[in-house]
Amino acid sequence: IKDDQGNTVKVPGRLKHVRAIGWYIDAYKCAQVSINLTNYRETPLHTVFETVKEEAEKLGLRVTGSEIVGLVPKTPLVEAGKYYAGLSGKSKGAPEQELIQTAIQTLGLDSVANFDVSKKIIEYAVAEPAPLMSKSVFGFVDEVSSDSPAPGGGSVAALAGALGAGLAAMVANLTVGKKGYEAVKDELSSMAEHAQNIKDALAHAVDADTNAFNAVMEAMKLPKTTDAEKVFREQALQNGYKSAALVPLETAELCLEALRLAESALKGNKNSITDAGVAGLMAQAGVQGACYNVLVNLGTITDTQFVESMKKKTAELIKDAHDIAERIHKIVVQAIQ
CATH class of the missing domain: 3.30.70.670 (Formiminotransferase, C-terminal subdomain)
Structure with missing residues (x-):
């Protein structure tokens, strides 16, 4: 111009x-x-x-x-x-x-x-490789069933939570656009977006849990001949044990959010109410299983303040998960009987 x-x-x-x-x-x-x-x-x-x-x-x-x-x-x-x-x-x-x-x-x-x-x-x-989550379902199950200690309960708990979040998202996606559910369309569409984020975070946690365990194994291999080596090794082990407890704690928190999403999914397509119920079961298993993995690592940690804090958090997570799961169970059973 x-x-x-x-x-x-x-x-x-x-x-x-x-x-x-x-x-x-x-x-x-x-x-x-x-x-x-x-x-x-x-x-x-x-x-x-x-x-x-x-x-x-x-x-x-x-x-x-x-x-x-x-x-x-x-x-x-x-x-x-x-x-x-x-x-x-x-x-x-x-x-x-x-x-x-x-x-x-x-x-x-x-x-x-x-x-x-x-x-x-x-x-x-630029993504880092994800050895476990890149496997097929059969490949992952076979890996779990091998004589290697990892992947173990922590990775399986994360996967359970991811499946729970995935099912919650599925129920929401099966509801959006369906006649009779116009009032909850926007709510469930947003819920599905959130569920996808939780699912993805838990999927990443599958490998993160195994990586945390492997870090402890590597620390155990450190030399312990001199006093200096012993001090360094013990510090590395303590850091590893804390990480091995913090990773499943985050998994448990994410699984609890997946459980809340499963409860929200009960508002969705009534034909999928059992899917919402299974989502709740998987997410609760994820919370409980991840908390087991937090607690089992606390016995080797010398930081008593850290230990007590973790025990309190896991107790709260388990209670909250139990309460939500009970509500889901009652609604699902009432709907299908």
Whole structure:
């Protein structure tokens, strides 16, 4: 745009944090808009895409696809997936991978070249390996049943909680969009999102628990010939024991939240009430099992203040879990008898 004197006039665009330029590529008989998005939190990726579509439609044109050059954070794709899921009347609490695939398909990110999430999404490209959670179900069960002490009860407790949170999310997702549940649609959609976060955190805890146990095993291998070596080894062991107690404590706290979500899921699709009940059972098992693993590590810890604090916390977690599980059980039994 130029003024009467031929000087370039800058006019604010429609979107903040966006720098873009467009041109026509005669060889391909199409126009291309090249965009630098400098703050996806303020201006979401899907907002930019939809704005370009809107402007193109004013000119009688259609956006045929898009491409991300380089790597992209996971969040803008997940948020795009939630946005498009919401537009179609679906729950925003779908699994992360499903939301990302929704974003890839709707944004047309596969239109120019294959969008390999393991290479294009930053968090996936730099992710630490998860030896246990990357196994098949059979592979994990076989690993648990071997003569190795890890994975053990702590990892299994975390998995139980993850399954409980997953079932709670499933019930919510089976409810959103169903006739007769309009009053709880938004609540359960939000609940499903939260349940997915808890599920993912507990899935990570499966490997974290085994890693904490392995740290203790490594400390036990330290030399103990000299007095200095003995002191260093004992300190490493004490740190390891504390970590081995703190990791399952966090697991228990997450499982308790999964249990609360299972109770919330009782508001959902009545055809899935037993799924909500099983979610509660799994989450309660996760709380109790994780607390067992906290308590079993306390006997070797010399910090009495730490020990007493952990005992108090586990007692509260177990009681809260028992109370919630009892409420869930009564409602489920009443519904199916």
